[in-house]
Amino acid sequence: MTVMLERPKTIDVPHGSAGFQELCRALLSLDVPDGYRAEIIGGNIVMSPWSRGGCMRVMRSIRAQLDPHAPQGHFVDHAPSLFTFPGQGRAYGPDVYGVASxxxxxxxxxxxxxxxxxxxxxxxxxxxxxxxDWDDKLPVYGCAGVPVYLLADMQEKHTTVFWEPSRDGYTKRRTAPFGDKLPIPKPYDCVLDTTDFVRP
Known part of the structure; x- marks a missing residue:
C-alpha cells in the first residue's frame, strides 16, 4: 500500500521584519478555536474571544449606522478578518471595520x-x-493612517472617536457617554447614535 503525504503548503506572509514574518507564519498556522481570534499585539500572538452578548448589539448598531456613509468603494463589516501593519509589527482583527472592497x-x-x-x-x-485597545492599537492605527478609530469603552460606558492620523498618532479626539450622539468625522461624516449601547 502506498501512503500519499500531503505537500506542505507555503504560507504567504506580509512584508516586514523577519521577526514579524515569523509571528505571522505561526499565527496563520494556529488552529484557532471557534469563537476566538488571534492577533499580533506588542510582539506576541494574543488569542481572545470574539465579542458576544451585549457587544454584538453594539457592533450591529455601529455597522448599520456607518455603512450607508462609507466612502465610495468601501463597506463596513464585522466579519472576522486580520489586518496587518508590517511596519509596526502588528496584525489586528478589529471588531468592526470599514475597508476598501x-x-x-x-x-x-x-x-x-x-x-x-x-x-x-x-x-x-x-x-x-x-x-x-487603548495602549497598543490606538497609536498603531493612528501612525498607519487609518482615518477614523472609534473606541467603545464597554467598562467606562463611553465612546471616543479619533481622527486626523499622523506619524505620531491621532491629533484629534472626541468622547461621548453611552446614550449620546457622537459626530463621526470624514470620510464618514455622520452622527452615531449610541442609544443602543446602553444595556436595557
Missing part, C-alpha cells in the same frame, strides 16, 4: 489583509482587551 478580490488569501485599505476601525473593549 477591492482587498477581498485580490489574491487567494481569505483571512489576512493590508491595513492600509482601512478607512475605519472600531474596537469594543473587554476586561481582557481594554489595555491593548
Amino acid at each position: 477591492h482587498v477581498f478580490d485580490e489574491g487567494e488569501d481569505e483571512f489576512q489583509f493590508d491595513g492600509e485599505a482601512l478607512s475605519l476601525v472600531v474596537e469594543l473593549t473587554s476586561p481582557s482587551t481594554r489595555n491593548a
